[in-house]
Amino acid sequence: MTNFAFADHPVANTLALTCEAANLVRVSSVDDARRASEAAGNQGIPLLVLGDGSNLVLPPRLNAMVLQVADESIEIVEEGAHDVLLRVGAGKNWHELVETCLKRGWFGLENLALIPGRVGAAPVQNIGAYGRELDAFVVAVHGYDCADDAERSLDAEACEFAYRESIFKNHLRDRFVILAVDFRLSKSPQLHCEYPALRARMDSGAYPETPEGVFRAVVDQRRQRLPDPARQPNVGSFFKNPLVDAELATELQERYSDLPCFPQSDARVKLSAAWLIDRCGLRGESLGGAMVSEQHALVLENRANATQADVLALAKRIKECVLDTFSVELQEEPRIL
Numbered sequence: 001m002t003n004f005a006f007a008d009h010p011v012a013n014t015l016a017l018t019c020e021a022a023n024l025v026r027v028s029s030v031d032d033a034r035r036a037s038e039a040a041g042n043q044g045i046p047l048l049v050l051g052d053g054s055n056l057v058l059p060p061r062l063n064a065m066v067l068q069v070a071d072e073s074i075e076i077v078e079e080g081a082h083d084v085l086l087r088v089g090a091g092k093n094w095h096e097l098v099e100t101c102l103k104r105g106w107f108g109l110e111n112l113a114l115i116p117g118r119v120g121a122a123p124v125q126n127i128g129a130y131g132r133e134l135d136a137f138v139v140a141v142h143g144y145d146c147a148d149d150a151e152r153s154l155d156a157e158a159c160e161f162a163y164r165e166s167i168f169k170n171h172l173r174d175r176f177v178i179l180a181v182d183f184r185l186s187k188s189p190q191l192h193c194e195y196p197a198l199r200a201r202m203d204s205g206a207y208p209e210t211p212e213g214v215f216r217a218v219v220d221q222r223r224q225r226l227p228d229p230a231r232q233p234n235v236g237s238f239f240k241n242p243l244v245d246a247e248l249a250t251e252l253q254e255r256y257s258d259l260p261c262f263p264q265s266d267a268r269v270k271l272s273a274a275w276l277i278d279r280c281g282l283r284g285e286s287l288g289g290a291m292v293s294e295q296h297a298l299v300l301e302n303r304a305n306a307t308q309a310d311v312l313a314l315a316k317r318i319k320e321c322v323l324d325t326f327s328v329e330l331q332e333e334p335r336i337l
């Protein structure tokens with residue numbers, strides 16, 4: 001049921017930036033989304049679909065119709081001997097979905113445990129962690145296209161998934177309200193433990209080589225490595241791992257023998273943004289209320305009532321330093337509004 005709130009409304013976000021929206025609406029259906037889109041049009045303000053704000057750097061005020069999806073349902077669309085096809089409401093908490101699937105014996109999502117946010121946001125940046133990305137499981141994304149005033153379903157290919165990318169971040173940004181996502185999960189364990197930090201944990205002997213073991217290892221690794229947004233407000237990785245051409249990677253490796261390099265299938269090489277920032281000596285660097293996390297160089301924290309301007313100024317300083325030192329351009333991962 002659409003519930004229009006015409007007073008300023010605080011917008012929750014894990015970086016704990018103070019932000020008020022002109023309007024905020026909770027929707028569950030195509031009809032709700034259509035009504036919200038019409039209301040935004042009538043008021044001459046843009047529509048902005050948000051989840052938990054764990055990948056956003058928000059301004060103090062959003063003169064927009066902020067829309068959040070309320071549907072948290074999980075429906076079995078198809079069940080066979082080997083796999084299951086689920087339709088999950090975009091409002092479902094991501095980690096709760098991972099936990100539920102594991103309990104029900106639907107495997108695959110374990111490596112993506114404890115990523116903050118809602119199911120509806122997961123396809124937007126094709127969430128990924130510990131060697132797995134969402135696109136391995138997505139069959140279709142369903143929603144409402146405000147620009148065409150049409151209900152639409154996109155199959156995985158149409159979503160144009162890539163590393164932290166999709167069509168929802170590009171062509172369909174701010175016009176497509178994701179209402180539900182279909183996932184195909186296996187009924188037999190599918191372990192993917194090649195990612196070095198995960199492999200090291202599994203090899204410690206503390207975790208069984210089972211989906212539950214991988215889930216626990218990922219949760220423990222994340223709790224140890226990443227600052228908890230509830231205590232140190234942050235948006236996770238602030239920069240994408242840069243993809244550079246092989247020539248530059250070789251040149252850098254000659255200068256820095258410990259530079260982590262991950263060759264990609266397209267002949268480019270992925271570098272570790274955290275390593276580059278760390279090597280610039282920026283861990284603990286602060287500007288206004290924003291600080292480069294002491295725990296993880298890729299994370300920017302709100303330490304003391306930081307503003308969006310503080311966070312962006314610190315990000316700019318980091319980008320300049322990495323560019324000057326390594327000739328590598330970093331790109332922000334969260335959306336700057």
Ligand SMILES: Cc1cc2nc3c(=O)[nH]c(=O)nc-3n(C[C@H](O)[C@H](O)[C@H](O)COP(=O)(O)OP(=O)(O)OC[C@H]3O[C@@H](n4cnc5c(N)ncnc54)[C@H](O)[C@@H]3O)c2cc1C
Binds near residue numbers: 014053
């Ligand atoms: C501590 C921490 C760790 C993190 N670790 C990871 C990680 O390991 N891997 C990773 O990939 N990300 C990670 N993130 C980033 C973040 O959790 C993900 O991007 C998540 O999917 C964002 O979900 P959200 O509901 O908070 O979306 P929001 O931040 O509210 O929105 C993100 C984007 O999605 C759009 N959007 C949201 N919902 C919808 C919808 N229903 N329809 C259309 N568009 C929508 C918004 O417009 C916005 O552009 C981390 C963040 C934190 C704070």
